[in-house]
Amino acid sequence: xxxxxxxxxxxxxxxxxxxxxxxxxxxxxxxxxxxxxxxxxxxxxxxxxxxxxxxxxxxxxxxxxxxxxxxxxxxxxxxxxxxxxxxxxxxxxxxxxxxxxxxxxxxxxxxxxxx
Amino acid sequence: xxxxxxxxxxxxxxxxxxxxxxxxxxxxxxxxxxxxxxxxxxxxxxxxxxxxxxxxxxxxxxxxxxxxxxxxxxxxxxxxxxxxxxxxxxxxxxxxxxxxxxxxxxxxxxxxx
Numbered sequence: 001x002x003x004x005x006x007x008x009x010x011x012x013x014x015x016x017x018x019x020x021x022x023x024x025x026x027x028x029x030x031x032x033x034x035x036x037x038x039x040x041x042x043x044x045x046x047x048x049x050x051x052x053x054x055x056x057x058x059x060x061x062x063x064x065x066x067x068x069x070x071x072x073x074x075x076x077x078x079x080x081x082x083x084x085x086x087x088x089x090x091x092x093x094x095x096x097x098x099x100x101x102x103x104x105x106x107x108x109x110x111x112x113x114x115x
Numbered sequence: 116x117x118x119x120x121x122x123x124x125x126x127x128x129x130x131x132x133x134x135x136x137x138x139x140x141x142x143x144x145x146x147x148x149x150x151x152x153x154x155x156x157x158x159x160x161x162x163x164x165x166x167x168x169x170x171x172x173x174x175x176x177x178x179x180x181x182x183x184x185x186x187x188x189x190x191x192x193x194x195x196x197x198x199x200x201x202x203x204x205x206x207x208x209x210x211x212x213x214x215x216x217x218x219x220x221x222x223x224x225x226x227x228x
Binding site: 033035037042043044045046047050052091095097100101102103104105106107108 | 147149151157158159160161164166172174203205207209210214215216217218219220221222224
């Protein structure tokens with residue numbers, strides 16, 4: 001069975017602090033895909049990143065960076081110099097080798113960035 | 116570019132009434148389509164997905180059904196709503212080719228009273 005665990009339910013930081021959101025996944029597929037989505041208060045899910053299981057290179061996009069480690073089945077997300085606009089619920093998701101594109105989501109981490 | 120439209124944005128319905136939520140995608144053909152539900156304070160659960168017209172797969176037994184009458188149209192329905200059907204419903208699409216990301220609609224907040 002596939003599973004995604006986001007152990008941090010809520011995180012609160014002060015603006016300009018760095019924050020890391022944890023994601024641990026379980027799958028028996030040798031080929032799989034990992035995602036991060038942001039859900040602002042408006043409710044729509046915004047796609048942030050996709051990573052396939054063959055690519056363990058870390059990625060940086062502006063203040064966002066992702067650390068993918070197959071050895072620990074983790075795909076963590078770091079926001080550097082957080083801003084109030086980063087306040088949202090962040091979801092980690094997984095889908096396996098089937099071509100249906102079904103996503104298994106973690107429970108989400110609510111990030112509150114205080115001014 | 117591709118866009119996804121989902122309506123209505125909010126809905127308050129009495130118990131036992133029918134439901135119809137509609138989702139359409141523009142700018143792509145033969146997409147995979149999905150309905151997810153997000154209960155208050157919880158993660159997203161996949162309800163239905165479709166890889167083609169008339170092809171519907173249900174992920175969890177429930178009081179809801181889905182239909183795909185056209186390539187880019189996905190409808191979520193119920194004949195009689197239950198209180199437990201309350202939640203935030205999100206439609207999404209992904210390319211039918213390869214393992215790409217899914218893009219989500221604005222969502223419908225359904226309250227059954």
